[in-house]
Amino acid sequence: MGQRGEYDLVVLGGGAAGLTVTAGAARLGVRVLLVESEGALGGDCLHYGCVPSKTLIETARVRHLAGRATDFGLPAMQTAPVDFAAVRQRITGVIAGIQAHDAPDRFRRLGAEVHFGQAHFVDDHALELDGRRITADRFVIATGSRAAVPDIPGLAEAGFLTNRELFSLEKLPASLIILGGGAIAVEMGQAFARLGSRVTIVQRSRQLLSREDADLAAVVAAGLTADGVDVRLGTTVESVAGPDAAGLRTVTVLDAGKRLEIAAEAILVAMGRTANLEGLGLDAAGIAYTQKGLGLDARLRTSAPHVFGAGDVTGEHQFTHAAGYEGGVVLAGAVFRLPRRVDYAFMPRCAFTDPALAAAGLTEEAAKAAGLPHTVVVEPFSGNDRARAAGETAGLVKLVLGRRGRLLGVGIAGAGAGELLAQWLTARAGKVGLSTLAGTTLPYPTLAETGKRAAGRPLERKLFSPLVRRILRLVFGYRG
Numbered sequence: 001m002g003q004r005g006e007y008d009l010v011v012l013g014g015g016a017a018g019l020t021v022t023a024g025a026a027r028l029g030v031r032v033l034l035v036e037s038e039g040a041l042g043g044d045c046l047h048y049g050c051v052p053s054k055t056l057i058e059t060a061r062v063r064h065l066a067g068r069a070t071d072f073g074l075p076a077m078q079t080a081p082v083d084f085a086a087v088r089q090r091i092t093g094v095i096a097g098i099q100a101h102d103a104p105d106r107f108r109r110l111g112a113e114v115h116f117g118q119a120h121f122v123d124d125h126a127l128e129l130d131g132r133r134i135t136a137d138r139f140v141i142a143t144g145s146r147a148a149v150p151d152i153p154g155l156a157e158a159g160f161l162t163n164r165e166l167f168s169l170e171k172l173p174a175s176l177i178i179l180g181g182g183a184i185a186v187e188m189g190q191a192f193a194r195l196g197s198r199v200t201i202v203q204r205s206r207q208l209l210s211r212e213d214a215d216l217a218a219v220v221a222a223g224l225t226a227d228g229v230d231v232r233l234g235t236t237v238e239s240v241a242g243p244d245a246a247g248l249r250t251v252t253v254l255d256a257g258k259r260l261e262i263a264a265e266a267i268l269v270a271m272g273r274t275a276n277l278e279g280l281g282l283d284a285a286g287i288a289y290t291q292k293g294l295g296l297d298a299r300l301r302t303s304a305p306h307v308f309g310a311g312d313v314t315g316e317h318q319f320t321h322a323a324g325y326e327g328g329v330v331l332a333g334a335v336f337r338l339p340r341r342v343d344y345a346f347m348p349r350c351a352f353t354d355p356a357l358a359a360a361g362l363t364e365e366a367a368k369a370a371g372l373p374h375t376v377v378v379e380p381f382s383g384n385d386r387a388r389a390a391g392e393t394a395g396l397v398k399l400v401l402g403r404r405g406r407l408l409g410v411g412i413a414g415a416g417a418g419e420l421l422a423q424w425l426t427a428r429a430g431k432v433g434l435s436t437l438a439g440t441t442l443p444y445p446t447l448a449e450t451g452k453r454a455a456g457r458p459l460e461r462k463l464f465s466p467l468v469r470r471i472l473r474l475v476f477g478y479r480g
């Protein structure tokens with residue numbers, strides 16, 4: 001294409017990824033058009049994902065703590081049944097507060113054009129947008145993802161919830177079956193149990209959060225079980241029936257070879273995501289894709305190199321912070337024309353349960369599978385004074401170390417794990433070694449001291465070794 005397009009850049013999708021690219025490009029003087037198919041900007045994270053889920057988790061945590069008053073030496077507190085309308089109102093309020101930051105006018109003031117509508121490619125440099133032909137030099141596909149709904153017999157007829165409906169329920173379901181055992185299942189399973197629903201999680205693999213190390217995932221599983229969640233591992237869903245006259249749906253599962261029926265008022269499907277790529281006319285632009293997502297190179301270019309992808313459409317690290325990071329990589333490629341490549345080695349992940357599980361880099365399992373020489377350091381929270389004061393002693397910090405103590409991965413299961421991971425991510429970004437971390441004076445008493453202690457373990461082994469004792473004895477004549 002010899003001629004310049006009408007726009008320098010068109011961004012499809014106004015979620016975390018698309019907004020990062022749009023804001024950055026507009027501020028750099030790029031003629032950018034943002035197209036969003038729904039009535040508001042902010043995407044899944046703001047409306048149906050991170051924000052409502054974390055708001056709900058906080059509400060559930062407060063109720064849970066009130067129920068534990070006697071553990072802290074307080075008189076018992078009665079927790080009344082939850083009025084979900086009030087919970088929903090709080091969620092709506094939090095979303096509205098954050099929405100202000102994602103208002104279309106903010107992007108327009110930065111210099112972007114924002115259009116609410118449907119667009120599809122008609123050729124590799126042109127889109128049709130509500131009957132109008134739009135041309136551009138570069139494009140970014142950032143249309144996000146939605147719940148993947150497997151073809152389970154009877155599921156569609158019985159009716160089910162996904163993250164789209166979950167936060168706007170009219171009332172708290174008395175009982176809830178969650179299909180899947182990933183991030184959504186653990187976070188929402190615990191939150192609904194704490195609000196008073198009877199929750200069952202049906203998970204096909206042998207552990208929750210199956211991509212994490214089993215010892216860390218077990219801490220989360222124990223937390224959920226303590227909150228009354230019925231966690232069924234190694235269990236396959238066969239079929240779904242209902243609702244019956246009492247409004248109950250029945251899920252038939254195969255649990256350790258036994259066929260069982262579990263009934264509940266509602267079913268939440270949380271079995272992974274499908275990229276939103278339908279209706280975009282990708283074939284007309286020669287853009288390759290699979291069911292999982294866009295096929296992208298390390299610079300996040302599709303098979304049509306002037307079309308980039310970012311966020312959940314990559315089918316990879318489906319987190320808001322990953323979408324933001326990828327937005328930055330796309331800006332480098334599409335605006336600065338720099339060959340910046342993605343580096344996912346330490347892309348953090350965190351399930352915000354209580355205890356939480358946060359990790360980055362390689363798990364111990366992954367290091368083993370890759371045949372990498374490694375050692376593991378484990379430091380339990382039970383040895384931390386702050387954890388004891390807070391009654392939050394469950395969990396551990398786990399380091400996977402390579403040659404010369406190089407950090408290959410870190411996993412934290414415990415209270416505030418997501419916040420505690422920052423210590424490690426910052427250290428790695430700044431190339432700070434374990435000995436520096438171990439030598440840092442932290443305020444006492446803090447949970448972060450568990451991380452510092454873990455960092456000091458390899459050093460300790462060397463320092464308090466028989467060899468050092470022998471040398472000291474020889475040099476200074478110590479008699480111990």
Ligand SMILES: Cc1cc2nc3c(=O)[nH]c(=O)nc-3n(C[C@H](O)[C@H](O)[C@H](O)COP(=O)(O)OP(=O)(O)OC[C@H]3O[C@@H](n4cnc5c(N)ncnc54)[C@H](O)[C@@H]3O)c2cc1C
Pocket residue numbers: 012013014015016017018035036037038040041042043044045046048049050051053054117118119142143144145163184276279280310311312313317318319320321322323352
């Ligand atoms: C319940 C839940 C909890 C989560 N919690 C967390 C968390 O705590 N932390 C975290 O990091 N991540 C979390 N996530 C994941 C996070 O929400 C996503 O990774 C993130 O929203 C991805 O951003 P995105 O920009 O790729 O997609 P989205 O934010 O979904 O944005 C895509 C946008 O594209 C629009 N769109 C779709 N089709 C078209 C089209 N054809 N044309 C134009 N626009 C279109 C959509 O309407 C949407 O606005 C959670 C997800 C869920 C479901």
Ligand SMILES: NC(=O)c1ccc[n+]([C@@H]2O[C@H](COP(=O)([O-])OP(=O)(O)OC[C@H]3O[C@@H](n4cnc5c(N)ncnc54)[C@H](O)[C@@H]3O)[C@@H](O)[C@H]2O)c1
Pocket residue numbers: 150179180181182183184185187202203204205209210235236237269270271272273317318319349350351352
């Ligand atoms: N705190 C966070 O960062 C956070 C929270 C919620 C969601 N998310 C994002 O949203 C995405 C979607 O969450 P999710 O929980 O739906 O997906 P997930 O990929 O985290 O987990 C899906 C789970 O469903 C199971 N599963 C898949 N197909 C199955 C089948 N046919 N039968 C039984 N089990 C099956 C898988 O084993 C897996 O455990 C996550 O990948 C994550 O990136 C992030």
